[in-house]
Amino acid sequence: xxxxxxxxxxxxxxxxxxxxxxxxxxxxxxxxxxxxxxxxxxxxxxxxxxxxxxxxxxxxxxxxxxxxxxxxxxxxxxxxxxxxxxxxxxxxxxxxxxxxxxxxxxxxxxxxxxx
Amino acid sequence: xxxxxxxxxxxxxxxxxxxxxxxxxxxxxxxxxxxxxxxxxxxxxxxxxxxxxxxxxxxxxxxxxxxxxxxxxxxxxxxxxxxxxxxxxxxxxxxxxxxxxxxxxxxxxxxxxxx
Numbered sequence: 001x002x003x004x005x006x007x008x009x010x011x012x013x014x015x016x017x018x019x020x021x022x023x024x025x026x027x028x029x030x031x032x033x034x035x036x037x038x039x040x041x042x043x044x045x046x047x048x049x050x051x052x053x054x055x056x057x058x059x060x061x062x063x064x065x066x067x068x069x070x071x072x073x074x075x076x077x078x079x080x081x082x083x084x085x086x087x088x089x090x091x092x093x094x095x096x097x098x099x100x101x102x103x104x105x106x107x108x109x110x111x112x113x114x115x
Numbered sequence: 116x117x118x119x120x121x122x123x124x125x126x127x128x129x130x131x132x133x134x135x136x137x138x139x140x141x142x143x144x145x146x147x148x149x150x151x152x153x154x155x156x157x158x159x160x161x162x163x164x165x166x167x168x169x170x171x172x173x174x175x176x177x178x179x180x181x182x183x184x185x186x187x188x189x190x191x192x193x194x195x196x197x198x199x200x201x202x203x204x205x206x207x208x209x210x211x212x213x214x215x216x217x218x219x220x221x222x223x224x225x226x227x228x229x230x
Contacts (some may be wrong), residue, residue: 003147003158009156035218035220041222042119042220042221042223043205043207043218043220043223044220045217045218045219091158091159093159103161104161104218105158106151106158106159106160107158108156108157114182
């Protein structure tokens with residue numbers, strides 16, 4: 001089965017530093033998502049992205065966050081100035097064109113630790 | 116707003132015994148309901164989903180779930196647990212079946228299978 005790939009699997013950073021979490025969605029997918037899970041809490045929706053723009057975002061996704069599809073294969077989440085409370089597991093997900101396969105494929109996550 | 120409650124953050128079952136994971140939801144519109152499984156060091160995988168039609172839904176690995184509108188429940192069951200079922204299970208709700216967009220997750224239930 002095709003996979004969504006996330007790198008790195010673990011990221012440690014200092015508070016105030018910028019981090020970029022990288023994802024390679026499945027090649028023929030056009031809808032992309034970021035979710036996160038703070039330890040002991042629920043998986044939360046952050047943002048969805050289609051046609052090179054954000055289609056929906058949650059309240060969590062403030063000005064410190066941004067997403068980008070810099071080329072035809074990568075989908076990145078940037079946190080400009082990390083805070084302690086940004087420590088979480090971040091999941092990337094993708095799916096194919098609406099009306100075809102609606103199944104959402106998740107990556108294995110990047111564990112972000114902000115010190 | 117939608118929400119999902121999973122009763123029991125941890126469940127321990129014996130190999131061969133029934134697995135029952137409880138999920139209750141709230142939604143202001145007809146819900147689309149999902150169960151995802153996360154094996155160690157892997158991403159979230161779709162087990163099964165309910166959109167419309169038959170209320171008993173069969174998924175992969177012998178799991179099934181029944182949508183009960185009157186009880187706002189979508190409990191997951193498997194008649195006979197296998198050691199490979201040890202994982203974390205997430206119930207989720209969405210109001211957009213085609214996208215699975217903006218999934219709202221429950222807190223997850225970690226299943227331990229005893230030999």
